[in-house]
Amino acid sequence: MRDYLIIGSGLFGAVFAHEAKKAGKSVLVIERRDHVGGNIYCEEMDGINVHKYGAHIFHTSYKDVWEYVNQFVEFNNYVNSPVANYKGELYNLPFNMNTFAKLWGIVTPAEAAAKILEQRTAIKGEPQNLEEQAISLVGTDIYTKLIKGYTEKQWGCNCTELPAFIIKRLPVRYTFDNNYFNDRYQGIPMGGYNKLISALLDEIDVRTGVDYNDSRAEFEGIAQKVVYTGPVDAYFAYKLGQLEYRGLRFATERLEEVNHQGVAVMNYTEREVPYTRVIEHKHFEFGMQPITYVTKEYPTDWHPGEEAYYPVNNERNQRLYQQYAELAAKEEKVIFGGRLAEYKYYDMDDVIKSALECACRELH
Secondary structure (H helix, E strand, O other), X not given: OEEEEEEOOOHHHHHHHHHHHHOOOOEEEEEOOOOOOHHHOEEEEOOEEEEOOOOOOEEEOOHHHHHHHHOOOOEOOOOOOOEEEEOOEEEEOOEOHHHHHHHHOOOOHHHHHHHHXXXXXXXXXXXXXXXXXXXXXXXXXHHHHHHHHHHHHHHOOOHHHOOHHHOOOOOEOOOOOOOOOOOOEEEOEOOOHHHHHHHHOOOOXXXXXXXXXXXXXXXOOOEEEEEEOOOHHHHOOOOOOOOOEEEEEEEEEEEOOOOOOOOOEEEEOOOOOOOOEEEEHHHHHOOOOOOEEEEEEEEEEOOOOOOOOEEOOOHHHHHHHXXXXXXXXXXXXXXXXXXXXXXXXXXXXXXXXXXXXXXXHHHO
């Protein structure tokens, strides 16, 4: 009998598996997809690592997590500096002095702050929805050009129908700094994320193409404990109802160009363009190949059985998740971890930190 059966080979499962093996435990990892790595999986095409499930840019302020991942693979010094395209007008993100200078022709931080303050007064009282919340934070111009259409595509409804709490804050910088993240450490694994996952799962027994929830009887009694990183509602056969997600569709094409858009991530912020962003993968690793690959990301309605990307964090889903979490807490031989099992949007560093903390509690 194994010590641990780990369901899912994304970051949570892979990190836990690595730590368990390091502690001398016997481990089996099973994975529903035909490859390991979850959503950080990359597909190599003409020497370019194509991020199969959307752009993944590693960033963290946890020094211990940064040192942890760097023991497996060296990270480059890529800095995320996306560009927003609104009807052919290009703006730097996050909202900073470059954005404000282009929007309003202003020069100083004081001018930018005054403009935003003036526009924020359009909302009186407590914001009642996402539109009002966004305007109360950054004013009408930034909201109209850079938030409204993108957000409505992302969630599939009007901003006036979305709860205000989705946008608790919006980063506004009164400096000419296009670095999207505030975190101390940032980069992309040199050679792609597959190198990181391969190192984590080195010499660990892994079976791909196996859906645990469809073949649970086959694994009954195979291990002392289960680490489950799949959808929490699927584990319980949806007996309380289904949690909702937003989906994504990716359209990748090969272009006979050295450089298509000059940046790894370009957001399309008008509602009329059906995709939210275009990823040019070679820029993550400063590629010089004679060709390039670009991926358009289309937000979609999600249906059970499809890949689940963004939890729909409304009151109904949060209430339902809490009921599933109570059931999960009673499963003495099962550890639930990761974005699907915890029904939350997780940055990569937070997943790794959570898995390390879980492994520390469990193994020591």
